Amino acid sequence: MFKRKNQIQDMDAYVEERLSDFLDGTLSDQEQEIVKAHLASSERARASYESLQYTVSLLKQTSAPVLPRQFTLPVTSHAPARATPAWLVWGLRGVAVAATAAFVLLLTATLFRQTSPNQALEQAAPMAAAQPSPSVMIALAPTPLPTFPAQSQSDQVVTQTLPTASPIMITIEPPTDTPEPVSTLAPVPAESNKAQPTGLPSAPAQAPLPAAAPPEPTVAVSAELAPPTPTAVRETTDASAAGSVLNQNTPVPQPATSESNAQRTTRAVAVGGIITATQLRVRTGPGIEYPPIGELKSGDIVKILGRDESSAWLVIEYPQNLETGIGWIGALFVKHDPPINSLPVYEPQEPITTENEPTTQVPEPTETSVNDSTPTRTPTETPTDKPAPVPTRDSDEPIAPDITETPEP
Amino acid sequence: MNEPDMIVAAQQGDVPSFNQLVRVYQTIVYHTAYRVLGDGDAASDATQDAFINAYKNIRSFRGGSFKAWLLRIVTNTCYDQLRAKKRKPTASLDALLIDPDNPAPGLGEAQEESPHDHAERSELALWINKGLQTLPYDQRITLVLSDIDGFAYEEIATATATNVGTVKSRLSRARAHMREFLLQQQELLPDSLRLKHRTGESPDLRVENV
Known part of the structure; x- marks a missing residue:
């Protein structure tokens, strides 16, 4: 009797x-049978099950709260995504460290100067100071030192929130057009010539840049020990920050100059568009004589990269086109915000049928290089007239036979 | 543009593409945050933070379910929010939740409902919200993701950095806990919403090892 009761309780x-698992149907068949059988026999278990079922059904019915607002990010924040904060932080820390090292060196140098009445010694001092510099820097490198208040501030700003970070990035990047000082971020102190080899190592690694501007560092040098402390140091940190930005910025094939940055914001690199036709064919060229390579439907979002001369056809990013990564669609069926007139005019590709015409095409000078952020695009769309506007030129046919005369749109 | 394309574009720093993703997921993210945090303002903050974090880290996304990856960030962000809140508790959460004059936004919004039904549902939703807040965080997030948001075990496992087995057991405990909570509050609920079971048995029903 007792035993039986215990069994039931067990x-x-x-x-x-x-x-819970039974409710979700995730039990094994065997377990499922056992539970089912027990539910049939035990009222208590059944009540328990029903109430659990009811609880879950209540939860499932819970209606969604109304979205209080849109959570989209401000479009101005271009750079941050490429600039992963982790390295940015480290980059700035590195800058802070470099600044500290520079400061320490300046201090020691001035100390040397004051203590040594001797002229010869005085000259030797910076040299001597030059030797410790690398070791000092290496020792300091891994530890995140706050050092200068200005430095730590900027550091924080960057790490805190994205939207605010973005303007910072933009302000930092422009110095990139004089990126060479980067190399001298370490040697800031007086002994430029001595220190260069040690401070430089980061520079050659990062620099596809035309390194040709040693003047900056020398300026810092000529400024000599005493005065330069606050301003000079900050300058160099700025430059080096930019340098580190560049350094880590792998996807950017070209060193972004401040101009190109500015352009990026103003020039319509790509315009977003929404398809309005219920079905819209994507073609290989601007005209229905070109074969369709895919279809879009109403509501699809596309990235408009360019247009044909008449603006009746638009070039969109279309990765499904493995050859070129682009596709053409009729402009009538796309809604887009900004006008597309600023977009580059694309030369259409030859309809596939004609292979045997090695016509030397007359390239349009109106052509401009397209934004470099989409690696998939092959150079076929940009004729070879321009003196190398496109960074992504592969070893395709240099005088592309597939780019031919325009079939009047 | 489909989701993978948007992700790739976002990884290359294209904010509009990322915002496409935001538009797709903001409701579910906000919803989750709202249930987990039990408060609209906190949920708003957490949602914004989560998307910012997602944008910052989108390069670390290497395929798989983007939704689950995003939810992982949401989970962590909400957790951070809760910890921050614990450190400086401003208003009483309870007062905020029970206050009948100040029902939480968006609870029970079905239009066809009569005002009476609506009130009942709102109240019930408040209690569900309150019950959720009594759950340990792990169980709460699991329950929200599973039974309110309707995610699969695997996605929840990814989102909470654990395995499916743990998800199941957390879910089981959380459901049992919620049931007990609602049973306890039963007298506070309108008749029509009382849990359907023989009232005579309710004392027995309590499960010992919850």
């Missing part, structure tokens, strides 16, 4: 543990 506990 079973209740056993089943109770599995009710």
Whole structure:
């Protein structure tokens, strides 16, 4: 009698543990049978199951709260995505460290100067100071030193929030057009010639840049020990920050000059568009004589990269086109915000049928290089007239036979 | 543009593409945050933070379910929010939740409902919200993701950095806990919403090892 009751209670506990899974149907067949059988026999277990079922159904019915607002990010924040904060932080820390090292060096140098009445010694001092510099820097490198208040501030700003970070990035990047000082971020102190080899190592690694501007560092040098402390140091940190930005910025094939940055914001690199036709064919060229390579439907979002001369056809990013990564669609069926007239005019590709015409095409000088952020695009769309506007030129046919005369749109 | 394309574009720093993703997921993210945090303002903050974090880290996304990856960030962001809140508790959460004059936004919004039904549902939703807040965080997020948001075990496992087995057991405990909570509050609920079981048995029903 007792035994039986215990058994039932044990079973209740056993089943109770599995009710949740039973509800979701994730029990093994065997367990499922056991639970089912027990539910049929035990009223208590059944009540338990029903109430659990009801609880879950209540949860499932819970209606979604109304979205209080849109959570989209401000479009101005271009750079941050490429600039992963982790390295940015480290970059700035590195700058801070470099600044500290520079400061320490300046201090020691001035100390040397004051203590040594001797002229010869005085000259030797910077040289001597030059030697410790690398070791000092290496020792300091891994530890995140706050050092200058200005430095730590900027550091924080960057790490805190994206939207605010973006303007910072933009302000930092422009110095990139004089990126060479980067190389001298370490040697800031007086002994430029001595220190260069040690401070430089980061520079050659990062620099596809036309490194040709040693003047900056020398300026810092000529400024000599005493005065330069606050301003000079900050300058160099700025430059080096930009340098580190560049350094880590792998996807950018070209060193972004401040101009190109400015352009990026103003020039319509790509315009977003929404398809309005219920079905819209994507073609290989601007005209229905070109074969369709895919279809878009109403509501699809496309990235408009360019247009044909008449603006009746638009070039969109279309990765499904493995050859070129682009596709053409009729402009009538796309809604887009900004006018597309600023977009580059694309030369259409030859309709595939004609292979045997090695016509030397007359390239349009109106052509401009397209934004470099989409690596998939092959150079076919940009004729070879321009003196190398496109960074992504592969070793395709240099005088592309597939780019031919325009079939009047 | 489909989702993978948007992700790739976003990884290359294209904010509009990322915003496409935001538009797709903001409701579910906000919803989750709202249930987990039990407060609209906190949920708003957490949602914004989560998307910012997602944008910052989108390069670390290497395929798989973007939704689950995003939810992982949401989970962590909400957790951070809760910890921050614990450090400086401003208003009483309870007062905020029970206050009948100040029902939480968006609870029970079905239009066809009569005002009476609406009130009942709102109240019930408040209690569900309150019950959720009594759950340990792990169980709460699991329950929200599973039973309110309707995610699969695997996605929840990814979102909470654990395995499916743990998800199941957390879910089981959380459901049982919620049931007990609602049973306890039963007298506070309108008749029509009382849990359907023989009232005579309710004392027995309590499960010992919850």
